[in-house]
Amino acid sequence: xxxxxxxxxxxxxxxxxxxxxxxxxxxxxxxxxxxxxxxxxxxxxxxxxxxxxxxxxxxxxxxxxxxxxxxxxxxxxxxxxxxxxxxxxxxxxxxxxxxxxxxxxxxxxxxxxxxxxxxxxxxxxxxxxxxxxxxxxxxxxxxxxxxxxxxxxxxxxxxxxxxxxxxxxxxxxxxxxxxxxxxxxxxxxxxxxxxxxxxxxxxxxxxxxxxxxxxxxxxxxxxxxxxxxxxxxxxxxxxxxxxxxxxxxxxxxxxxxxxxxxxxxxxxxxxxxxxxxxxxxxxxxxxxxxxxxxxxxxxxxxxxxxxxxxxxxxxxxxxxxxxxxxxxxxxxxxxxxxxxxxxxxxxxxxxxxxxxxxxxxxxxxxxxxxxxxxxxxxxxxxxxxxxxxxxxxxxxxxxxxxxxxxxxxxxxxxxxxxxxxxxxxxxxxxxxxxxxxxxxxxxxxxxxxxxxxxxxxxxxxxxxxxxxxxxxxxxxxxxxxxxxxxxxxxxxx
Amino acid sequence: xxxxxxxxxxxxxxxxxxxxxxxxxxxxxxxxxxxxxxxxxxxxxxxxxxxxxxxxxxxxxxxxxxxxxxxxxxxxxxxxxxxxxxxxxxxxxxxxxxxxxxxxxxxxxxxxxxxxxxxxxxxxxxxxxxxxxxxxxxxxxxxxxxxxxxxxxxxxxxxxxxxxxxxxxxxxxxxxxxxxxxxxxxxxxxxxxxxxxxxxxxxxxxxxxxxxxxxxxxxxxxxxxxxxxxxxxxxxxxxxxxxxxxxxxxxxxxxxxxxxxxxxxxxxxxxxxxxxxxxxxxxxxxxxxxxxxxxxxxxxxxxxxxxxxxxxxxxxxxxxxxxxxxxxxxxxxxxxxxxxxxxxxxxxxxxxxxxxxxxxxxxxxxxxxxxxxxxxxxxxxxxxxxxxxxxxxxxxxxxxxxxxxxxxxxxxxxxxxxxxxxxxxxxxxxxxxxxxxxxxxxxxxxxxxxxxxxxxxxxxxxxxxxxxxxxxxxxxxxxxxxxxxxxx
Numbered sequence: 001x002x003x004x005x006x007x008x009x010x011x012x013x014x015x016x017x018x019x020x021x022x023x024x025x026x027x028x029x030x031x032x033x034x035x036x037x038x039x040x041x042x043x044x045x046x047x048x049x050x051x052x053x054x055x056x057x058x059x060x061x062x063x064x065x066x067x068x069x070x071x072x073x074x075x076x077x078x079x080x081x082x083x084x085x086x087x088x089x090x091x092x093x094x095x096x097x098x099x100x101x102x103x104x105x106x107x108x109x110x111x112x113x114x115x116x117x118x119x120x121x122x123x124x125x126x127x128x129x130x131x132x133x134x135x136x137x138x139x140x141x142x143x144x145x146x147x148x149x150x151x152x153x154x155x156x157x158x159x160x161x162x163x164x165x166x167x168x169x170x171x172x173x174x175x176x177x178x179x180x181x182x183x184x185x186x187x188x189x190x191x192x193x194x195x196x197x198x199x200x201x202x203x204x205x206x207x208x209x210x211x212x213x214x215x216x217x218x219x220x221x222x223x224x225x226x227x228x229x230x231x232x233x234x235x236x237x238x239x240x241x242x243x244x245x246x247x248x249x250x251x252x253x254x255x256x257x258x259x260x261x262x263x264x265x266x267x268x269x270x271x272x273x274x275x276x277x278x279x280x281x282x283x284x285x286x287x288x289x290x291x292x293x294x295x296x297x298x299x300x301x302x303x304x305x306x307x308x309x310x311x312x313x314x315x316x317x318x319x320x321x322x323x324x325x326x327x328x329x330x331x332x333x334x335x336x337x338x339x340x341x342x343x344x345x346x347x348x349x350x351x352x353x354x355x356x357x358x359x360x361x362x363x364x365x366x367x368x369x370x371x372x373x374x375x376x377x378x379x380x381x382x383x384x385x386x387x388x389x390x391x392x393x394x395x396x397x398x399x400x401x402x403x404x405x406x407x408x409x410x411x412x413x414x415x416x417x418x419x420x421x422x423x424x425x426x427x428x429x430x431x432x433x434x435x436x437x438x439x440x441x442x443x444x445x446x447x448x449x450x451x452x453x454x455x456x457x458x459x460x461x462x463x464x465x466x467x468x469x470x471x472x473x474x475x476x477x478x479x480x481x482x483x484x485x486x487x488x489x490x491x492x493x
Numbered sequence: 494x495x496x497x498x499x500x501x502x503x504x505x506x507x508x509x510x511x512x513x514x515x516x517x518x519x520x521x522x523x524x525x526x527x528x529x530x531x532x533x534x535x536x537x538x539x540x541x542x543x544x545x546x547x548x549x550x551x552x553x554x555x556x557x558x559x560x561x562x563x564x565x566x567x568x569x570x571x572x573x574x575x576x577x578x579x580x581x582x583x584x585x586x587x588x589x590x591x592x593x594x595x596x597x598x599x600x601x602x603x604x605x606x607x608x609x610x611x612x613x614x615x616x617x618x619x620x621x622x623x624x625x626x627x628x629x630x631x632x633x634x635x636x637x638x639x640x641x642x643x644x645x646x647x648x649x650x651x652x653x654x655x656x657x658x659x660x661x662x663x664x665x666x667x668x669x670x671x672x673x674x675x676x677x678x679x680x681x682x683x684x685x686x687x688x689x690x691x692x693x694x695x696x697x698x699x700x701x702x703x704x705x706x707x708x709x710x711x712x713x714x715x716x717x718x719x720x721x722x723x724x725x726x727x728x729x730x731x732x733x734x735x736x737x738x739x740x741x742x743x744x745x746x747x748x749x750x751x752x753x754x755x756x757x758x759x760x761x762x763x764x765x766x767x768x769x770x771x772x773x774x775x776x777x778x779x780x781x782x783x784x785x786x787x788x789x790x791x792x793x794x795x796x797x798x799x800x801x802x803x804x805x806x807x808x809x810x811x812x813x814x815x816x817x818x819x820x821x822x823x824x825x826x827x828x829x830x831x832x833x834x835x836x837x838x839x840x841x842x843x844x845x846x847x848x849x850x851x852x853x854x855x856x857x858x859x860x861x862x863x864x865x866x867x868x869x870x871x872x873x874x875x876x877x878x879x880x881x882x883x884x885x886x887x888x889x890x891x892x893x894x895x896x897x898x899x900x901x902x903x904x905x906x907x908x909x910x911x912x913x914x915x916x917x918x919x920x921x922x923x924x925x926x927x928x929x930x931x932x933x934x935x936x937x938x939x940x941x942x943x944x945x946x947x948x949x950x951x952x953x954x955x956x957x958x959x960x961x962x963x964x965x966x967x968x969x970x971x972x973x974x975x976x977x978x979x980x981x
Binding site (some may be wrong): 132133136138140141142143144145148152158174324325326328330331332360361371373380381382383386388389390391392393394395396397398401402404405406408409411449451452455456458459474475476478479480482483484486487488489491492 | 543544627628629630631632671673674675676686687688689690691695696698699700701703704706707710711713714715717718719721722724725726727729730732733734736737739740743744810813815816879880881882883885886917918
């Protein structure tokens with residue numbers, strides 16, 4: 001069990017929400033005698049049924065962003081973002097905003113529930129069926145797209161972390177993909193977006209079908225998966241054709257990897273590693289992953305909430321709480337995290353249904369996010385987004401710099417203006433005190449070095465600063481916040 | 494990062510002592526001696542077709558032994574993918590499959606590439622891949638980008654080139670530009686800066702002009718915080734620091750390249766975005782326009798020498814045609830994708846030729862098409878057997894190398910894949926058997942050839958280490974590379 005103090009409280013809030021100040025952390029610390037109690041509080045929410053409905057992709061995008069900025073359950077939205085990346089689906093191909101919004105609600109309702117049930121629901125999710133061509137998957141000409149990504153990205157991964165006793169690491173074969181694609185033949189959805197099976201297009205495996213060749217018994221994992229059964233695992237459900245896709249999931253969730261006598265449940269470690277990477281650190285140790293999986297019972301209950309509870313209580317979760325040094329494995333904020341955290345910390349809203357920042361280029365938040373490399377509802381591919389350093393190129397950093405300039409230049413938008421006078425104590429006159437107040441506001445006071453603080457003081461200028469002077473206050477406070485939002489340290493989670 | 498006198502001398506020494514190209518390489522007085530890398534006065538562009546381009550409907554058998562199996566697998570009628578009327582070049586090298594001798598043709602969307610072929614400006618290298626090929630987009634792409642199928646190298650093959658001591662680049666240099674959002678996998682490395690932008694026009698440091706008297710103070714704070722990050726010893730902070738610092742520099746210098754190009758070449762700029770022209774006003778055309786802008790400025794020496802990029806990358810998505818691929822109807826997905834790259838590349842080389850025409854003696858613009866090589870790749874090809882109206886993931890596919898007629902030897906290289914006899918995955922078999930008429934081409938031989946004969950690295954072997962370690966099935970792989978494919 002990790003320590004419970006201001007540092008761990010701060011880290012817990014930072015990683016489960018959108019920005020955290022010292023005061024936020026102190027409040028949480030005061031409310032709970034133990035870390036376990038605080039973690040329980042963070043996880044104790046009933047997922048909302050919020051659906052970002054709208055007529056255009058811009059509508060639903062903006063509604064979701066707006067929801068994130070105002071939500072009292074930031075952890076819920078961080079989980080929906082994770083699942084949106086994990087089950088990446090793009091409206092670029094789906095081309096139906098209702099289906100995209102429907103999937104968003106599905107991910108929210110299931111965000112911390114039963115992972116196996118979530119995968120079964122994704123099997124039948126209309127947007128996913130469009131995106132990975134389940135709707136084009138027919139018995140005579142099966143389409144392998146969904147079957148492949150189901151294993152590669154959603155549940156197993158291509159390679160196991162450790163090879164089996166025969167030295168093999170591949171989690172599945174091409175034959176397994178072909179077989180699983182059979183289970184999904186004939187699936188489509190109706191005009192309400194509800195999945196249904198067209199049995200005429202389903203591969204029933206009949207020997208007397210008029211197409212060739214019949215593909216044999218409906219089995220998977222003859223060679224892989226730790227079942228050690230050359231006959232494979234049957235997903236045949238008799239004439240209950242629709243049950244085959246559930247059976248496939250049940251079998252995949254029994255897949256094991258590693259040498260005989262020391263096998264582990266593949267799905268549990270794979271998904272846990274991704275969640276730990278997302279919430280904790282880029283390359284978690286094997287022992288960290290195993291400890292979280294084992295302590296949570298995830299491999300049996302598939303409770304995401306239990307997995308998160310074990311994760312947030314684990315020592316290694318707090319390895320990256322301290323300011324970055326040579327050995328600290330920091331993570332880079334996702335663009336949406338950068339934007340939402342900033343607006344929440346500065347207590348700013350976006351303007352109109354277009355959700356634009358009312359300063360600088362007056363760009364919409366969607367355009368800002370496009371330039372930062374993260375367009376929600378349109379991930380670049382089925383792999384979702386690349387994380388960490390891949391977020392940081394000159395193009396995407398410039399977009400962050402633009403956003404920082406725009407928010408601090410927002411002067412004429414009422415509730416969407418940047419008003420430092422409401423955020424810090426204007427009676428301060430000492431440059432050091434002003435810098436401390438600003439870095440406190442941005443939640444980076446515990447991450448900056450003395451050299452950083454001195455550079456900020458140098459920017460404000462020597463001597464006593466009169467923040468009552470309108471021009472000084474605006475020019476220097478705007479400038480300081482702007483450059484700090486552009487600084488390397490603020491890009492880190 | 495400032496260039497110290499010692500580093501300057503080291504690099505200057507390399508430029509003259511390397512001697513790979515001889516003195517003619519440095520005849521351009523505008524070319525910085527201090528920054529001369531082994532590429533010299535040349536440029537290199539990588540175009541990635543993201544999603545797995547169907548190579549079997551890119552270069553199509555027209556006659557010969559492969560046409561019948563092609564027609565058996567690619568159907569006609571609703572959802573059918575058969576190319577009935579492939580484009581056969583009327584000039585240039587014979588467009589025949591080296592193995593079967595059959596006539597080959599281009600997909601009808603590739604008229605622009607057919608035109609380049611007729612001018613000896615296109616080399617098609619068939620059957621490119623690697624053994625034990627992966628059918629996962631992510632894995633396959635990573636293998637191509639790293640150029641190291643079974644090894645553990647994490648940086649890109651171009652990245653290893655850029656950080657090689659012979660290249661001599663420093664963190665403060667910007668030798669490469671990628672068009673898009675993020676650094677392309679083949680350029681990943683940590684020694685120097687790869688600039689990434691979508692549009693030069695949008696590239697400029699965002700100041701709050703309400704307080705223009707504060708710019709210098711903000712720049713100083715920005716630079717101080719980035720310098721502190723570099724000193725933190727934390728690898729992420731160092732990366733963010735380097736990216737931020739080079740972004741600030743480039744944002745102050747690069748927009749000028751856009752302005753100059755627009756000022757001098759407005760009609761060409763407009764041609765790339767002509768929405769009435771087939772294949773133009775597309776992501777690829779707009780991306781190549783940005784490359785053209787940078788090359789125009791670099792060739793004229795109008796930005797500081799350490800910012801003169803000579804290596805480029807751009808990508809085009811949409812090739813994962815599991816469904817709605819289309820055959821040769823002009824509104825089909827694959828047709829439009831082909832048309833986009835073919836027409837865009839053709840216009841790009843016309844633009845370069847126009848820049849070169851009339852350029853004064855000694856100008857870096859002289860003979861520009863012959864100084865630019867562009868290579869096109871995709872992470873895999875697709876299944877020969879089509880599905881309902883598309884194709885699933887396949888094995889080897891063609892690579893394209895484009896360049897001026899004096900830069901490359903146009904023609905067809907490598908054998909068309911064996912579409913009559915598929916492997917256990919239903920794909921054309923990848924063969925490394927020298928005695929096999931259907932012998933495949935290791936993609937590293939293509940890249941290695943480019944590196945040796947275009948990028949000037951005499952021995953590319955360290956960039957493409959042999960997979961002498963055990964492969965997935967316990968065989969030794971790739972022991973025949975020689976980096977001497979004759980397309981350059």
